[in-house]
Amino acid sequence: MSAEQHVGTLANCFTCQNRDSTEWCVLSPDELKRFNGSKITKEFLPGQVVFHEGDPVTGVYCIESGLIGFRKTDAEGNTTLIALANPGRTMGYRSYLAGEPHSTSAEAMKPSRICIISRSTVRDLLDHNPALGFQFLRTVSRDLGEAEEKFHQGVTLSVRARFVHLLLVLKERYSVVGEDGGLTIELPLSRQDLAAMIGTRPETLARTIRALENDGVAHFSGRILRVPKVSALFEDIDLDYL
């Protein structure tokens, strides 16, 4: 398996663009050296899997570039996209810290470079630098807040409202403001994956998109999305409550 996956040119944490925005920003130069020396860097093509749901945890993973999606699969084979992770995010730490196997699969959505840090190195760093533990404590706590919010939305809101919520999240990271004040978003996901993220079927999503077009809220062509008025998105969510 993973024939095309290979070790890339060695990444260097000292020059890594993302470092200051990660949990590892609290490492001392000495610790960073240890961290940098013991990691492995691999590259993944879209569709390739970094780790599988149920796998034992062998280390944690730091995204240098690309985009990773987390999937859960149920007995039927239905797959739900739980979350996306961008460069600078560390992954696998939840299962590591909980002492459980991986609860999701991690799959490259774009070509991605991933640094792998072994259990023992992480253990060592956590033991000697309490600040690192606090960093992860904050990250996990925030993730938990988001997860609870998503559960609440999932059972409470309509597909349309959930989709608009998703667009509002994606806008934060993938949108460009146009000259006229409108937004252009390059969606990083296929229709299938967009549907999976809000727990619906591709057919239903297509109809929802069509409805948004008809209402003039947004215009879709392929993965390019134009939103003339951002406020229209917020208003749209409220409409469900009338």
Added chain:
Amino acid sequence: MSAEQHVGTLANCFTCQNRDSTEWCVLSPDELKRFNGSKITKEFLPGQVVFHEGDPVTGVYCIESGLIGFRKTDAEGNTTLIALANPGRTMGYRSYLAGEPHSTSAEAMKPSRICIISRSTVRDLLDHNPALGFQFLRTVSRDLGEAEEKFHQGVTLSVRARFVHLLLVLKERYSVVGEDGGLTIELPLSRQDLAAMIGTRPETLARTIRALENDGVAHFSGRILRVPKVSALFEDIDLDYL
């Protein structure tokens, strides 16, 4: 507000039944003394609120006895019961650690005694005892795993399957094994709250209960639930997949 809420007789952490099963089990005698001396104990009657969604975090709360439920309310006034917490659980730590206001309201479901530990004390203990941080790291990580699992189930499974899943969880804590191998569960929740936990309406839950009765999977009378064969619950979940 909270007129009936009052400070009870002083609880003592040194003799607390729950201590060894909480995150605080790693405190040294000295630290425990500090912890014990700075806490306040209050009692809450069913329906009374310990803290509200959106409130700033003033400390963390340790449940000595009773049962607490966490609710989220949306713009419509729909309320979802996110989780239950039993004696020994600490609450409010998620928001404290994330540096956010409370993301849920906490409400007593039974008469409950709660110990309140101030921010500054928690801060102090965390700073001086790294092991305490690890304890919370594990707790939050496990909570996160459960929350993701619940989201996945919420958008994937039918009401019936979600309800059976809930029964399987409640069984762990509230069931008694009968002489014939069957189970008796005393549900700690009203129908309304059971419905809120799986994100549905009381009417739909009533119909689901009736269907389970008709299929001989379980028998409900008030809050008492009899399950002749536990395996029937597991089989029932699988039926949805045919």
Added chain:
DNA sequence: CGCCAGGTTGATTTCGCTCAAGCAATGTGG
């Protein structure tokens, strides 16, 4: 050129929500 995966559209069915009424248990005031 034909094949295939991803996406859209239409027709039909199913599940769960809404609205409305009835009922049992509990509480309250006269």
Added chain:
DNA sequence: CCACATTGCTTGAGCGAAATCAACCTGGCG
């Protein structure tokens, strides 16, 4: 002690949102 509200639970009828099934595009790609 009884008339009566009140609250929580159940049941029925109708409706609407979304899943399912099925056909049909489209744009790569061998």
